[in-house]
Amino acid sequence: MKQVLITGASGFVGRQIARSVQARGHRLTLVLRPGRFTDIGISDDQVRIIETDDLFAESTAWWLEALAGIDTVIHAAWSVVPGRYLDSLDNIDCLVGSLRLAEAARRNGVARFIGVGTCFEYRLPNERITVEAPLGPVTLYSTAKLGLYEQLEIRFKATATSFAWARLFYLFGEGEHPTRLFPTLHRKLSSGEPMQLSSGDKLRDFLDVREAGRMIASLVENGQEGPVNICSGQGVTLREVAETIADRYGRRDLLAFGSQPAHPRDPMAVVGISNLAST
Incomplete structure (x- = not known):
């Protein structure tokens, strides 16, 4: 201890x-x-x-x-x-x-x-x-x-x-700030609001x-x-993330891909390889 x-x-x-x-x-x-x-x-x-x-x-x-x-x-x-x-x-x-x-x-x-x-x-x-x-x-x-x-x-x-x-x-997960991607998707899709997104092709x-x-x-x-x-250690596109959450509510129709410009400093791909040693 x-x-x-x-x-x-x-x-x-x-x-x-x-x-x-x-x-x-x-x-x-x-x-x-x-x-x-x-x-x-x-x-x-x-x-x-x-x-x-x-x-x-x-x-x-x-x-x-x-x-x-x-x-x-x-x-x-x-x-x-x-x-x-x-x-x-x-x-x-x-x-x-x-x-x-x-x-x-x-x-x-x-x-x-x-x-x-x-x-x-x-x-x-x-x-x-x-x-x-x-x-x-x-x-x-x-x-x-x-x-x-x-x-x-x-x-x-x-x-x-x-x-x-x-x-x-x-x-992502418990305690996440409400303005971040995952909480915003859940909040809008669950209430039937459209979600404006960039193209969704970035890998995360x-x-x-x-x-x-x-x-x-x-x-x-x-x-x-x-x-x-x-x-x-796994890369997924933002489109895949948004569609997976939308499917929980049956509302892919609310996802407006390409309606928002990508942030100029937002990289196309960010995927790691873990080197964490086991205990």
Whole structure:
């Protein structure tokens, strides 16, 4: 049994990580905004809560105290406000604040540090993304994530702290923001509203967020180091996804493909190959 500190545990991905880590029998320390524990949906047995209004503003000294007795850190927190996070200057604050957390982990001799990155660190499009694939972020969000990965790799290399970096691909499922693709499709099709879409020919690697949480939680025990692709390894087109959901309501007629232009930075293909070691 390990003492695992998780940041961002009330978020879309973080709550699934926390649930899976607890299910594996580990003790949890959660760094949360005030009043957010009930959002996670886990037992309070053997859970320590540390509250802060802004973890990215906390000092290294604050983190040194928070990390007392911690074996493993899973850093899932980041600013991801829908519609603005890709180019938000908040990414810089997240990067700088994350480095203070990492420095405290290094000083405290934390045995394992697991960071959470993104598939957008890779050069895209790519239908076969291994962890050796070329990197090439094009947004401030992905650039900051890659910058954090590179800094942590250097900082932990000469220490006793083992370091893993979980790169998330396209996630869906419980707790997803209502403006994202899957919830929007369900909401509109179930109420008989037309759904305006691009051509639907782009290829994506979708993974249920619950499985992503389980995959990241397994990194606590398996000792794997370096980048890890958290993905399904299967590519499907957006048209296939939309038609599958529409079939649940018998309303393919509501899908208006080609009625919306594709985003200029939206890559044609993003499909990963998982290198997650088994436990």
